[in-house]
Amino acid sequence: MNKVVCVALFAAFGLSACVSSPTPAPEVTMSMVKHGMSQNDVIARVGPPDRMRGENGNECYQYALGKYGDVPFAVYFRYQTVVASERGSCNLAVTRAAAGPGIAYQASDYAVQRR
Template identity: 60%
Template sequence: MNKLLYATLVASLLGVSACSSPTPTPDVAMSYVTQGMTQTDVVKRIGPPDRVLGENGNECFQYALGKYGNVPFAVYFKQRGVAATARAKCDLAQVRAAAGPAVTYHSSEYAVTRR
């Protein structure tokens, strides 16, 4: 009986300590992303993006960071590697510039196809 009580107490304490770990501030989360990282590395470090613009490895991952999601953060990729980051929403002009001349954007601004 004492072992069961002890195990329950330890499990509950571990659960509480896991919940109370602080969420990193936007600046800390942004510092996890460095130039040259792959898209997979970025997702592992700061999670899945809230929005994606572009396609075929030339994309922008947009994150809403901060306690209320009020700090936008953009990660620009060129050939699936981080090319740049910005403390702003994704800029379609930068996504197009990273893609180069071999990509055609459709009027929806989100769909991309190779020529």
């Protein structure tokens, strides 16, 4: 009888440990990003981005949030520091504005050069 109880308890507690934690609401994840945070801080709190635009610390990180990845979230950096974030995809015009006048974008949306 004791073996049956032990197996039942192990199965009950063992299976509960295998259940994954729920996906946080997009608003919870977005609220973790604050103005002035570094790129490394954002990655530590939110994770690696699903997409990046720009270079040299003047970039946009795009995340696909929500249970099905259907909520886009963009974080804009200037000199590797958060200057803006928004619910939506990376906007090239905002990325360019965050980079400032010292950055010239080439034909490719992903390539940048210093003047």
